[in-house]
Amino acid sequence: MSLEEKTKEFMLEGGFNRENFVKTGKIYQDMGKWLQTLEKDATNVDVMRKSGKLFQENPDFYYQSGTSPRPRIYDTLSVLQDNRANYAKEKYSEIIGGFDDEHWMGLISNLPLYKTGKKKYDEVIEVINQKRQMDEVMENPEKMTNFLYKKAQKFDSITQAEFRREIYNERYLKTLFGVYKRETEIKYMKALFEEDGGIKKGLAKSVFEASLNTAKGEMEIETNESDKSDIWEADVRPYYLALDNVKYRIEKAKLEKDREKSKESTSKEREEKRKEKGMSI
Numbered sequence: 001m002s003l004e005e006k007t008k009e010f011m012l013e014g015g016f017n018r019e020n021f022v023k024t025g026k027i028y029q030d031m032g033k034w035l036q037t038l039e040k041d042a043t044n045v046d047v048m049r050k051s052g053k054l055f056q057e058n059p060d061f062y063y064q065s066g067t068s069p070r071p072r073i074y075d076t077l078s079v080l081q082d083n084r085a086n087y088a089k090e091k092y093s094e095i096i097g098g099f100d101d102e103h104w105m106g107l108i109s110n111l112p113l114y115k116t117g118k119k120k121y122d123e124v125i126e127v128i129n130q131k132r133q134m135d136e137v138m139e140n141p142e143k144m145t146n147f148l149y150k151k152a153q154k155f156d157s158i159t160q161a162e163f164r165r166e167i168y169n170e171r172y173l174k175t176l177f178g179v180y181k182r183e184t185e186i187k188y189m190k191a192l193f194e195e196d197g198g199i200k201k202g203l204a205k206s207v208f209e210a211s212l213n214t215a216k217g218e219m220e221i222e223t224n225e226s227d228k229s230d231i232w233e234a235d236v237r238p239y240y241l242a243l244d245n246v247k248y249r250i251e252k253a254k255l256e257k258d259r260e261k262s263k264e265s266t267s268k269e270r271e272e273k274r275k276e277k278g279m280s281i
Helices: 003-008 018-040 045-056 061-065 070-090 101-110 119-138 141-152 157-166 170-192 203-221 225-276
Strands: none
Touching: 003 070, 018 045, 018 070, 018 225, 045 061, 045 070, 070 225, 101 203, 101 225, 119 141, 119 170, 119 203, 141 157, 141 170, 157 170, 203 225
């Protein structure tokens, strides 16, 4: 079977079907993990056997042929990325069905966010980006020192002198940085959460869609096909793949729950029939 024919088995098309979405989603997720594993262990036994079974219906194929499954996995994964992203784009309303504010919050917390030209969204995006920066800086002592050094340029002369004295004092630097981090966290909470701590209803979804539309708009007006393709791959496709990932987790959980209920129901039915026959349970 050719690569194209085999790959088509893993692709999404037509109306939304939960079982097929989860089945193909697992294959897609697995392939991503296989590539990561092969980067560290080029002849990983588990990946070699699983990919041999998936692509050639022979777990020992890649050992017997002395070849690596990596090119096949990589090529297939590239096709599936476009397929699942385009499916999420075309079936957007169905894909986001079941999403709540926490799902949307997770999305905007982990995706790059673009300026929308709309103040109400750009202010939120700026706060999110500031929080990301502070979280990153906190994990890197050198970045923390550089951050504080820039801030110190605006200190009064007495505070500047103190800063110069304590610049190698790790505890002092962390305490000082904590002041700025706390200020950022307060702005973040005010921008995205209600006073009771709940996520502001619908805001994260609106920010996500406004940012996505910015990237889509740039892609649509681009006349150079190469640049258009680059924008799709780097700026637009990640949004749809992120939606696909959330939907996969939601539907996988539902499918597992339905199957568990079905097992319980079947078990009870059999138990009742045995009772009717006077059998012991």
